[in-house]
Amino acid sequence: MQEEKSVIEKTMRRIELERIRPRSKFYFLFINYFFWSAFFMCCFFAALSAGVAYHIVLEDRLYGVDKDIIKNISPFLPYFWVGLTSLFLLALHLVFRKTKGGYRMEIWLAMALGVFFVGLMMFAFVRAGMAYIVHNFFSR
Amino acid sequence: MLSEQEILEKTDQELVKLTLKHKEYYTFLMQRYEHKLRRYILRISGGRAEDTEDVMQEVFIKVYKNLNDFDTNLKFSSWIYRIAHNETITFLRKINRRPTTYNFEIDAVRVRSMKEDLDLDKDFDQKQLAGDISKIIGGMDVKYKQVLLLRYMEDKDYKEISDILKRPPGTVATLLRQAKERFKKEILKNSRLR
Numbered sequence: 524m525q526e527e528k529s530v531i532e533k534t535m536r537r538i539e540l541e542r543i544r545p546r547s548k549f550y551f552l553f554i555n556y557f558f559w560s561a562f563f564m565c566c567f568f569a570a571l572s573a574g575v576a577y578h579i580v581l582e583d584r585l586y587g588v589d590k591d592i593i594k595n596i597s598p599f600l601p602y603f604w605v606g607l608t609s610l611f612l613l614a615l616h617l618v619f620r621k622t623k624g625g626y627r628m629e630i631w632l633a634m635a636l637g638v639f640f641v642g643l644m645m646f647a648f649v650r651a652g653m654a655y656i657v658h659n660f661f662s663r
Numbered sequence: 664m665l666s667e668q669e670i671l672e673k674t675d676q677e678l679v680k681l682t683l684k685h686k687e688y689y690t691f692l693m694q695r696y697e698h699k700l701r702r703y704i705l706r707i708s709g710g711r712a713e714d715t716e717d718v719m720q721e722v723f724i725k726v727y728k729n730l731n732d733f734d735t736n737l738k739f740s741s742w743i744y745r746i747a748h749n750e751t752i753t754f755l756r757k758i759n760r761r762p763t764t765y766n767f768e769i770d771a772v773r774v775r776s777m778k779e780d781l782d783l784d785k786d787f788d789q790k791q792l793a794g795d796i797s798k799i800i801g802g803m804d805v806k807y808k809q810v811l812l813l814r815y816m817e818d819k820d821y822k823e824i825s826d827i828l829k830r831p832p833g834t835v836a837t838l839l840r841q842a843k844e845r846f847k848k849e850i851l852k853n854s855r856l857r
Contacts (some may be wrong), residue, residue, distance in 0.1 A: 530693075538724070545728060545729070548731045551732040623734060626830060626831060627825065628831060629831045629833045
């Protein structure tokens with residue numbers, strides 16, 4: 524019983540001596556927003572790089588090419604952009620796991636939803652011409 | 664300051680709110696979890712009593728510092744167990760030691776419930792099972808050991824285990840199923856050897 528008391532007492536004494544205070548609510552709010560912002564940034568950049576890859580393959584390199592060639596598409600793949608998309612998708616997944624409650628979603632579901640939303644945004648970027656602009660910028 | 668009786672009637676969440684206003688209430692919150700956490704830390708680390716004291720103090724300090732981060736969607740017990748779990752793992756890493764086997768006492772009710780849950784033969788010797796449980800669990804891979812301890816020794820349900828270990832509930836269910844299978848295999852092997 525004496526020992527039990529002492530841990531509590533020691534803790535209270537340490538709180539007193541080191542003037543420990545609970546961290547402010549805003550600190551945790553900031554951390555939470557930080558992860559969600561990182562999540563949306565990863566989403567944005569994953570979609571953009573996927574959009575550029577899509578644009579390069581289907582609207583640039585394969586433009587006017589006999590569609591049979593698609594069977595052997597590997598020489599036409601923009602590996603840099605595909606790699607970048609994969610990196611951002613991985614970061615997206617890791618950041619999502621760091622958000623409050625992110626761990627509750629099954630890994631496969633989180634991955635599938637991530638890919639789905641990035642895919643949707645990718646088409647939006649391609650249609651809006653953003654992928655073309657980014658590709659042109661980096662081609663220069 | 665509220666009376667002891669009034670404090671006893673308060674939920675953990677209410678005590679957290681009170682602690683944020685007056686730190687003196689933190690003593691009561693610590694008292695509620697002291698026994699449970701000490702037992703849990705000892706079980707997962709297999710450490711010495713002095714080490715457990717140090718870890719517990721760190722846990723209580725960390726909990727106090729992070730009280731504003733307590734998510735009311737969680738049970739307070741899940742949150743404090745999570746901190747205790749992480750702190751124990753960090754401590755073991757710091758002293759560069761793997762969790763070891765720790766022979767813990769198990770009461771008859773738990774042994775019976777484990778026997779039923781594992782679908783063991785009715786004639787299976789309960790005393791023998793009680794003697795083997797801590798040895799087998801202690802020797803298991805950490806990922807299996809922690810889910811078995813939380814499920815059977817700390818009486819946590821799947822959701823609580825998921826919140827403590829920060830793993831999806833489906834993953835917890837899979838881990839627990841695999842852990843039970845391994846445990847059953849070991850226990851049957853032990854009984855055959857006798």
